[in-house]
Amino acid sequence: MAGSTLEIKDLHVEIEGLEILKGVNLTIKGGEFHAVMGPNGTGKSTLASAVMGHPKYEVTKGSILLDGEDVLEMEVDERAQAGLFLAMQYPSEISGVTTSDFLRSSINSLREEGDEIPLMQFIKKMDETMDYLEIDKNMAQRYLNEGFSGGEKKRNEILQLMMLEPAMAILDEIDSGLDIDALKVVSKGINKMRNEEFGCLIITHYQRLLDYITPDHVHVMMQGRVVKSGGPELAERLEAEGYDWIKEELGIEDETIGQNA
Numbered sequence: 653m654a655g656s657t658l659e660i661k662d663l664h665v666e667i668e669g670l671e672i673l674k675g676v677n678l679t680i681k682g683g684e685f686h687a688v689m690g691p692n693g694t695g696k697s698t699l700a701s702a703v704m705g706h707p708k709y710e711v712t713k714g715s716i717l718l719d720g721e722d723v724l725e726m727e728v729d730e731r732a733q734a735g736l737f738l739a740m741q742y743p744s745e746i747s748g749v750t751t752s753d754f755l756r757s758s759i760n761s762l763r764e765e766g767d768e769i770p771l772m773q774f775i776k777k778m779d780e781t782m783d784y785l786e787i788d789k790n791m792a793q794r795y796l797n798e799g800f801s802g803g804e805k806k807r808n809e810i811l812q813l814m815m816l817e818p819a820m821a822i823l824d825e826i827d828s829g830l831d832i833d834a835l836k837v838v839s840k841g842i843n844k845m846r847n848e849e850f851g852c853l854i855i856t857h858y859q860r861l862l863d864y865i866t867p868d869h870v871h872v873m874m875q876g877r878v879v880k881s882g883g884p885e886l887a888e889r890l891e892a893e894g895y896d897w898i899k900e901e902l903g904i905e906d907e908t909i910g911q912n913a
């Protein structure tokens with residue numbers, strides 16, 4: 653198997669009647685790392701939420717296919733079972749559910765009934781992964797994300813990624829709020845996932861993450877569309893020059909969506 657392929661075609665998404673995504677096209681194959689950059693408010697998180705099936709985001713046109721299967725027909729849990737994973741820009745706090753319980757039930761929800769992960773195997777894997785990500789073991793028994801610092805939440809998202817081993821992951825600003833050492837650890841975790849089958853979409857504002865994780869493709873989102881794609885050099889140019897040159901090149905006057913719609 654050569655991994656999964658996620659195909660997003662002419663995706664239009666509305667939130668409460670306002671069109672946010674206006675025809676996104678993006679294909680990610682297993683083994684590839686894609687970075688999506690773009691000014692604030694241009695629909696990057698909306699794209700991530702729409703792929704995962706957040707109920708607030710209404711797909712009005714276009715398609716999302718995973719290995720040819722219609723993702724839009726799937727419930728959120730079915731999307732996860734199909735191999736999709738989202739690390740949210742703002743991870744939710746889940747009071748009353750420990751990180752350990754959350755991870756275990758998440759893993760089991762991806763397995764067949766009657767084929768639950770053996771407890772010892774789970775604990776070993778969690779311990780090893782927490783060591784790898786230099787996460788304090790106490791975190792396993794704390795309620796998920798409750799009272800976690802910004803950086804701890806991001807590290808915990810990568811713990812989930814490494815424990816769940818999805819086929820296709822979207823990481824939304826996984827680098828925001830990380831200190832310099834944490835950025836290295838989080839990058840190390842993402843790079844550990846790299847193999848011929850795993851596909852990844854990394855939403856970021858900064859080149860510094862891409863210094864550690866080299867993307868195969870870089871895309872720029874503006875006004876609810878992917879307006880430019882290239883290689884790692886595109887991210888370097890954005891870091892150096894900002895977005896004005898792309899706006900000029902494409903004749904875009906205002907990158908915000910709300911005002912423009």
Ligand SMILES: Nc1ncnc2c1ncn2[C@@H]1O[C@H](COP(=O)(O)OP(=O)(O)OP(=O)(O)O)[C@@H](O)[C@H]1O
Pocket residue numbers: 667668672690691692693694695696697698699708741909910
């Ligand atoms: N639940 C919502 N209700 C109303 N408007 C929303 C909602 N979610 C997003 N929007 C609007 O949709 C637009 C795109 O938001 P989105 O979060 O996708 O941007 P983004 O590209 O991820 O920005 P950032 O770089 O700041 O994270 C924004 O104008 C935002 O205000």
Ligand SMILES: [Mg+2]
Pocket residue numbers: 696697698741824
């Ligand atoms: Mg966002």
